[in-house]
Amino acid sequence: MTRKLFFKTVILSVFISVLVGCDKNDVTTPKENSSDIVGEWLMEALTYTGTSTLSVLGEEYITDFVGKSIDSDLVVDYRENNDIYTEGSYNIELSSTFLGVTTTQSTGGLIKDGLAGTWEIKGDSLITTTTLGETSSSYIEILTENTLKLVATDQRTETIEGYKTAIYTKYVIEYTKK
Template sequence: MKFLKLTLIILFTISVASCSSDDDSSNPSSANISGIWQGESFDYTGTSTTEILGESITTSFVGETENINYTLTFSENPNEVIADGSYDVILTTTLEGQTTTQTVPGIDFLNSGSWELDGNTLTFIVDGEASEATIETLTDNLLVLVISDTQEINQQGVTASTMIDAVLTFTR
């Protein structure tokens, strides 16, 4: 259960740091991103390796969202992003050949903050911490953000490293 909580904390941190990249143009403009975006999906895969007392345990995971009810609202001057809503995750983990699936309900999407756009790099600044995202697609009606991130936590002799690849899709 502690491993699941650690994984969920890492996933939330990464969702705050969302990466995004633009396939439709090489330099998206802030005018294209301004407005209200409805969350359609937030699916991810990854691995988590925990080392304790010289033993290493690797877990793979897949998260698929359902009951999605969240929006991101981007405004300019000042560049603010307002996040609202939550979603459920169907989390499938595999550890030492054993696969388990559970539903994690009511996950808040992202804290509100500010944003900056530089080329395809979208930076969220939430509670003083910056997180970069790459825009894969940005059109009048579609925003696709791609995340590839690694997080490491060292606590009381335990090291946990999580690598995640995620795709967030929004429409308006």
């Protein structure tokens, strides 16, 4: 597997993880009113850290990665009827360390206009379901009238070009109300 293909695979896996699967993370239960989420939120920052472990012929190759959003104009609209819509996109700057070598690259146009679905808050969890039926759960670390901070983790194993790859990612997403 070429290095470029490997990095594209990691970026794609991270993107899918943000949208689809997230597990519980230890955060404080917000004491704010959950109705504060209704409205348009501008994504100020998305950061994620993680590891990808590729298994080839009994050997494991570990890649550590850190990603952060750049050039974001992504707006998430949480409506009173529990519908959710997005507008805009963002780019990611991804730094990966593989076999002691760190590389940084950018990728663009993630989460394009028109992602739609539904949302609900259960306790300290924000649960979203896309129109394609993909559900994700994020933990609300902060929810005030003007600030939303979500934390999520994802752990999955995928087969990429015939090789088993275990990916663990922790995400922190920060929004301000428009």
